[in-house]
Amino acid sequence: MKPLHNSLEPSILKKVDRRSFLKISGISATGIIIGMQIGCSPSKKKDSGIPFSPNVYLTVNSDGTVTIVAHRSEMGTGIRTGLPLIVADELEADWSKVKVVQAIGDEARYGNQNTDGSFSVRMFFEPMRKAGATARMMLEQAAANEWGVPVGECKAKNGEVAHEGSGKKLGFGELTEAASKLEMPAEDKITLKKKSEWKFIGKSTPIVDIEDIISGKGGFGLDKKVAGMKYVTVLRCPVAGGKVKTFNADKALQVAGVQKVYEMPFTAFPGGINAPLGGLLVVADSTWAAIKGRDALEVEWDFGPNAKYSTADYFKDMLGRVKSKGQVHREEGSVETSFKNAAKTIDSTYLIPHLSHAPMEPPCAVAHFKDGKCEVWAPTQNPQGANDALAEALKIDKANVTVNVTLLGGGFGRKSKPDFIVEAALASQMSGFPVKVIWTREDDIQHDFFHACSVQRIKVALDNNNKVTGWEHHSVFPPIGGTFSPDATGPSFDELQLGMVDMPFDIPNISCQSHEAKAMTRIGWLRSVSNIQHAFAIGSMVDEIATARQMDPVENLLDLIGSDREIPFDKLMEGFGNYGEPVEKFPMKTARLKNVVKLAAEKSGWGKELPKGHGMGICAHRSFLTYVACVVHVTVGEAGKLTIPEVHFAVDCGIVVNQNSVKNQFEGGGTFASSLALKGGIAFKDGQTVAKNFDQFEVARMQDAAKEIFVHLVESDEKPTGVGEPPVPPFAPALANAVFAATGKRSKELPIKMS
Amino acid sequence: MASLTLRINNKDYPMEVDPQMPLLWAIRDFAQLTGTKFGCGISQCGACTVHIDGEPVRSCVTPVSGATGKSITTIEGLSADNDHPVQQAWQEEQVPQCGYCQSGQIMTAAALLRKHPQPSEEQVSAYMSPIICRCGTYVRIKKAVSKAIEINQKA
Numbered sequence: 005m006k007p008l009h010n011s012l013e014p015s016i017l018k019k020v021d022r023r024s025f026l027k028i029s030g031i032s033a034t035g036i037i038i039g040m041q042i043g044c045s046p047s048k049k050k051d052s053g054i055p056f057s058p059n060v061y062l063t064v065n066s067d068g069t070v071t072i073v074a075h076r077s078e079m080g081t082g083i084r085t086g087l088p089l090i091v092a093d094e095l096e097a098d099w100s101k102v103k104v105v106q107a108i109g110d111e112a113r114y115g116n117q118n119t120d121g122s123f124s125v126r127m128f129f130e131p132m133r134k135a136g137a138t139a140r141m142m143l144e145q146a147a148a149n150e151w152g153v154p155v156g157e158c159k160a161k162n163g164e165v166a167h168e169g170s171g172k173k174l175g176f177g178e179l180t181e182a183a184s185k186l187e188m189p190a191e192d193k194i195t196l197k198k199k200s201e202w203k204f205i206g207k208s209t210p211i212v213d214i215e216d217i218i219s220g221k222g223g224f225g226l227d228k229k230v231a232g233m234k235y236v237t238v239l240r241c242p243v244a245g246g247k248v249k250t251f252n253a254d255k256a257l258q259v260a261g262v263q264k265v266y267e268m269p270f271t272a273f274p275g276g277i278n279a280p281l282g283g284l285l286v287v288a289d290s291t292w293a294a295i296k297g298r299d300a301l302e303v304e305w306d307f308g309p310n311a312k313y314s315t316a317d318y319f320k321d322m323l324g325r326v327k328s329k330g331q332v333h334r335e336e337g338s339v340e341t342s343f344k345n346a347a348k349t350i351d352s353t354y355l356i357p358h359l360s361h362a363p364m365e366p367p368c369a370v371a372h373f374k375d376g377k378c379e380v381w382a383p384t385q386n387p388q389g390a391n392d393a394l395a396e397a398l399k400i401d402k403a404n405v406t407v408n409v410t411l412l413g414g415g416f417g418r419k420s421k422p423d424f425i426v427e428a429a430l431a432s433q434m435s436g437f438p439v440k441v442i443w444t445r446e447d448d449i450q451h452d453f454f455h456a457c458s459v460q461r462i463k464v465a466l467d468n469n470n471k472v473t474g475w476e477h478h479s480v481f482p483p484i485g486g487t488f489s490p491d492a493t494g495p496s497f498d499e500l501q502l503g504m505v506d507m508p509f510d511i512p513n514i515s516c517q518s519h520e521a522k523a524m525t526r527i528g529w530l531r532s533v534s535n536i537q538h539a540f541a542i543g544s545m546v547d548e549i550a551t552a553r554q555m556d557p558v559e560n561l562l563d564l565i566g567s568d569r570e571i572p573f574d575k576l577m578e579g580f581g582n583y584g585e586p587v588e589k590f591p592m593k594t595a596r597l598k599n600v601v602k603l604a605a606e607k608s609g610w611g612k613e614l615p616k617g618h619g620m621g622i623c624a625h626r627s628f629l630t631y632v633a634c635v636v637h638v639t640v641g642e643a644g645k646l647t648i649p650e651v652h653f654a655v656d657c658g659i660v661v662n663q664n665s666v667k668n669q670f671e672g673g674g675t676f677a678s679s680l681a682l683k684g685g686i687a688f689k690d691g692q693t694v695a696k697n698f699d700q701f702e703v704a705r706m707q708d709a710a711k712e713i714f715v716h717l718v719e720s721d722e723k724p725t726g727v728g729e730p731p732v733p734p735f736a737p738a739l740a741n742a743v744f745a746a747t748g749k750r751s752k753e754l755p756i757k758m759s
Numbered sequence: 760m761a762s763l764t765l766r767i768n769n770k771d772y773p774m775e776v777d778p779q780m781p782l783l784w785a786i787r788d789f790a791q792l793t794g795t796k797f798g799c800g801i802s803q804c805g806a807c808t809v810h811i812d813g814e815p816v817r818s819c820v821t822p823v824s825g826a827t828g829k830s831i832t833t834i835e836g837l838s839a840d841n842d843h844p845v846q847q848a849w850q851e852e853q854v855p856q857c858g859y860c861q862s863g864q865i866m867t868a869a870a871l872l873r874k875h876p877q878p879s880e881e882q883v884s885a886y887m888s889p890i891i892c893r894c895g896t897y898v899r900i901k902k903a904v905s906k907a908i909e910i911n912q913k914a
Binding site for chain 1: 760776777780781784787788789791792793794795796797798799800801803804806833834835841846849850853855856857858859860861862865883884885887888889890891892893894895896897898899900901
C-alpha cells in the first residue's frame with residue numbers, strides 16, 4: 005500500500021570526512037562537508053549497517069563553489085531548485101557558485117526519497133536550513149580564528165566572510181580547509197537567519213535546469229544512452245491480469261533490426277506496483293525496429309479475470325451501492341434525526357471516470373545487468389522503491405543495484421511505480437545487452453495505474469432556520485490497495501482522509517461512509533489522489549447548498565466553515581493521519597481556510613456585475629496541509645462553447661520558498677485539473693481501455709485552458725507545506741459551479757459536457 | 760534498409776535506416792540528438808516538432824525518406840547560444856516545469872514568429888494549441904510568445 009504518511013524524525017547533522025564522503029557519495033570533494041540524517045520512515049531505516057549515513061550533502065569546496073546534493077526527483081515542481089535554495093540561503097552562498105548534483109537512490113544514505121505526497125519542502129525545510137546554517141557558522145568561526153577576532157564580529161555574506169570592524173574578507177573557498185577542522189556547533193547552538201535576512205526564501209529564483217531545457221540538453225530518462233545499448237518494446241496483454249497463451253515471433257524476427265523476442269512471465273493480478281504486467285519483449289537495434297517488430301508479433305491472449313471489465317456496468321454497481329448504508333468512518337450527532345426533522349433536503353450524486361497520468365515522457369528506463377549487478381537510469385519518483393523492486397526481480401542483493409535518477413518528463417504519481425524499470429532490468433538480464441525500454445503512448449494509456457473511477461453521494465439536511473443540520477457523504481471507488489491485494493475491496497481510510505472525512509464544515513450531524521468496490525484494473529495515485537473526487541463532490545454540494553439557502557456562494561461557504569477554530573480531527577476519528585504530521589503541529593485552522601476564501605473572492609472581484617453567459621464559481625479545499633481557494637470565471641457561448649477567461653487561486657502554504665515555482669505549480673495545476681474537468685476520462689470495455697492515445701484521451705491544450713491564472717499567496721510565518729498536488733482538487737468544482745452560475749445547469753459528472 | 764544522409768543543424772548525418780522510419784527516431788537514435796522528444800507517435804502532441812526548410816513538422820509522422828535533401832533544424836540548432844528570441848523569452852518568463860515538451864513548444868513558437876512576426880491572440884492559440892504540455896504551462900507560454908515579439912522588435 006502506498007505510504008501516504010511519512011513521519012519525520014529530528015534531524016542529526018554530521019560533519020563528514022572526505023574519505024567516507026567519497027565512499028558513500030561517489031562525488032569528489034574537498035573542503036567542508038555537511039551531511040544530515042533525516043529519518044522519514046522510522047520502521048525501515050534502522051540498522052542500515054552504515055555507522056553514519058547522512059542523506060543530504062552540502063559541500064563547500066576549496067575553489068569557493070558549493071555542491072548541494074538533490075535527493076528528491078525533479079518532475080517539474082522545481083524541487084531541485086527549491087531545496088538547494090534553502091541551504092544556500094542559510095549558508096549565505098553565492099547562488100551563481102552553487103552546483104546541484106542529483107543523488108542516486110539509497111535509503112540508508114538519503115532517507116526517504118519518494119518524491120510524492122507534496123512533502124519535500126514540508127519535510128526538509130528545517131533540516132536544510134540547519135545544514136546551511138551549520139556550515140555558515142563553521143566558516144565564520146574559521147574566519148574569526150584566522151583574524152583573531154570574536155566570531156560575533158564575523159559575518160558570512162554571499163560566499164564570503166567579512167569582519168565588521170576592519171572590513172577584511174575571506175572567500176568560502178579560502179576558509180573551507182580551516183573550517184573543516186572545527187567541531188560542528190551543537191544542534192541547539194545553531195542560529196538560523198531571521199526571516200528579514202532571507203535572500204532567496206520567499207523570492208523568485210529561476211529553476212537550475214532552465215538552460216538545459218530550452219536548449220534540448222535536459223537529460224530525461226528517454227534521452228539516456230549507454231554503449232552497446234539495444235531498444236526494447238513490450239507487448240502486454242490489453243487486459244490487466246491477462247497473459248500470453250501462445251505466440252509466434254517469426255514475422256517479428258524478420259523485421260530488420262530486430263534481434264530477439266523473449267517472453268516476460270506474468271506474475272499475478274493484483275501484482276503490486278513493482279511487477280511488470282508480463283508479455284513479450286522485442287529487443288532491437290533502434291526504437292523504430294522495436295516498434296515494428298512488436299507490430300509483427302502474433303499472439304493469442306488469455307485475458308484473465310478482468311476480461312469483462314466494463315466501466316459502464318461498474319458505475320451502475322457503484323450507483324446502487326451508495327444508496328445503502330456503508331462502512332462509517334466519521335460520525336457526529338445523528339444524521340438520521342437531522343433528515344427526519346429537515347425542512348429541506350438535497351441529495352446529489354457525482355461521478356468521475358478513471359483518469360490516466362499521461363506524463364509527456366512516457367515510462368522508460370535504461371538498464372544494464374552485468375556480472376550480477378544492475379545499473380539503471382530512470383525517470384523515477386521513487387529510486388529506493390526501484391532499488392527494492394529490482395533486487396527482488398533480479399534476485400540480487402540491493403547493494404548490487406544502482407538507480408540513477410534522470411530528469412522526469414512529468415510524473416504525477418505514475419513514475420513512483422517502478423514496474424517499467426523492472427521491465428528494463430529483466431530485458432537486460434535476459435538479452436545480455438544494456439537496453440532501453442520505451443513505452444509508446446498507447447502502452448502508457450492502456451497499461452497505466454489509473455486514478456480510480458468514483459461515485460460520491462452527498463445528502464444534506466436543512467432546518468427551518470435555513471441552517472445545514474445534516475451531512476451524509478457516501479464514497480465508493482476501487483482502492484489503490486486493490487493493486488496490491490485482492491482483499492482490498494473498498495476505499496481505505498487513508499484514501500478517505502484525502503478530502504472526505506476531513507471535511508471542515510461546522511455541521512452538527514455528520515456521517516461519512518464508504519462502500520465496497522473491487523479493483524478490476526491497476527489503480528494508482530494521481531496528483532492529489534482521492535482529493536479529486538471528494539473535493540468535486542463536496543465543492544459542488546456546497547454550491548447547491550448556497551442555491552438552496554438562497555445565499556451568495558462565498559457567504560454560504562464562509563458560514564459553513566463557521567467560527568475560527570482548530571478542528572481536532574484526531575479526536576473525532578481514530579487513526580487520523582493528517583498527511584503524516586501530528587495534528588498539533590499542523591492543525592486544521594478554519595481561519596486560514598476562510599482567509600483564502602476571502603482573498604480569492606476579493607482578488608477575483610467576486611460579486612461584480614457579469615455579462616450574460618458569464619459566471620463565477622468558487623471552491624475551497626485543504627489538501628496536503630495547504631489551504632487553497634479557487635475562483636473560476638467562465639463564459640458560455642451560444643453553442644455551449646466554454647471559455648475560461650480568468651482563474652484566481654488564493655493559497656496559504658505557510659512560508660513560500662520559491663515564488664516562481666509555487667506560482668508555476670498553481671498555474672499548471674489549474675490547467676492539469678482542466679483536463680479532468682473538461683476533457684478526457686478512461687472508459688473500459690471488455691477489460692480494455694477505449695482510449696489508447698491523445699486522440700481519444702484528450703487533455704487540455706492552450707485553447708481549452710484558462711487564459712489567465714492569478715496566484716495570490718498569503719504572507720505567512722506558518723511552517724511550509726507542499727504545492728505539487730493542492731492546486732488540483734478545488735479547480736473542477738469551482739469550474740462546475742461557474743458553469744452553473746453562467747447557465748443554471750449543474751454538471752455532476754466529469755468531464756463536464758457542454759452540449 | 761537504405762543509406763541516406765540527413766542534414767540536421769547544418770551538419771550531415773549519414774545513416775543506414777528503414778526509409779519509412781519516422782524522422783523522429785532517425786534524429787534521436789541515429790543522429791543522437793535527443794532534444795527532440797517522443798510524445799505520442801501520431802501527431803497529436805507536438806513534442807517532436809522540428810523545422811524542415813523552416814516549416815514546423817511533426818517528426819513522429821514524417822518518414823525519414825521525406826526529409827533527405829532538406830534542411831532540418833532541431834532545438835539544438837535553433838541558436839548557437841540559447842539566444843534565439845524565443846529561448847530568451849522562455850527564460851525570462853520561466854516557462855518550463857518538467858521541460859519535456861518545451862523543445863516542441865519552442866520550435867513551434869519560433870516557426871510562428873517567423874511566419875507571423877505580430878501574431879494575433881487567435882494565431883498564437885491556433886499555432887500553439889497542438890502542442891500538449893501536461894504540466895500546464897500554457898499561461899506562461901503565451902506570455903513568453905509576447906515577450907519574444909518584444910525582443911524581436913528591439914533587435
